[in-house]
Amino acid sequence: MNLAVILRGLLAASAVCASLVVLANTDNAEIVERLKPAGEVCMAGDECAAAVVEVAAGPRSGKELYDTKCMVCHAAGVAGAPKFGDSAAWDARVSAKGLDGLFDSAWNGINAMPAKGTCNDCTEDEIKSAIAYMTEG
Numbered sequence: 410m411n412l413a414v415i416l417r418g419l420l421a422a423s424a425v426c427a428s429l430v431v432l433a434n435t436d437n438a439e440i441v442e443r444l445k446p447a448g449e450v451c452m453a454g455d456e457c458a459a460a461v462v463e464v465a466a467g468p469r470s471g472k473e474l475y476d477t478k479c480m481v482c483h484a485a486g487v488a489g490a491p492k493f494g495d496s497a498a499w500d501a502r503v504s505a506k507g508l509d510g511l512f513d514s515a516w517n518g519i520n521a522m523p524a525k526g527t528c529n530d531c532t533e534d535e536i537k538s539a540i541a542y543m544t545e546g
């Protein structure tokens with residue numbers, strides 16, 4: 410076998426490879442298309458995704474806020490915080506101040522309880538649901 414034959418063989422082989430790559434790419438595109446759910450897929454940044462993001466950014470539940478913000482102190486009763494599930498402690502506070510009074514303390518802070526329980530981006534309604542979750546828990 411001389412060099413020219415080898416080169417021709419290599420060229421032929423690479424041509425086959427190139428067409429396989431093209432085939433493979435086509436197949437991928439088809440597979441991606443087939444894997445899409447019946448509705449159109451919304452990717453972050455697409456116009457259709459804006460509505461999804463808005464929903465996700467809606468009010469967080471009382472449980473969600475308790476788990477991420479309030480639990481740090483209210484689970485173990487850090488610095489005298491009324492504990493989650495200690496209904497006697499919570500009932501006493503609700504009777505003394507009412508839910509509105511508890512909201513005022515939570516919103517503005519009271520003693521070792523920081524304003525908004527460190528949830529600085531919480532809305533009034535979100536703090537109220539976190540309080541409802543804790544007082545009922």
Ligand code: HEC
Pocket residue numbers: 474475478479480481482483487488489490491502506510511512514515519520521522523525526527528536539540
């Ligand atoms: C850094 C610790 C800490 C975090 C975080 C925290 N709390 Fe508190 N919380 C306290 C302490 C301490 C008290 C008791 C204050 C007192 O009566 O002296 C308290 C008391 C309260 C009270 C009762 C207030 C009253 O007037 O009796 C409410 C309601 C409350 N917290 C809500 C929340 C909510 C809602 C969150 C989360 C969004 C939260 N707390 C996060 C420490 C914390």
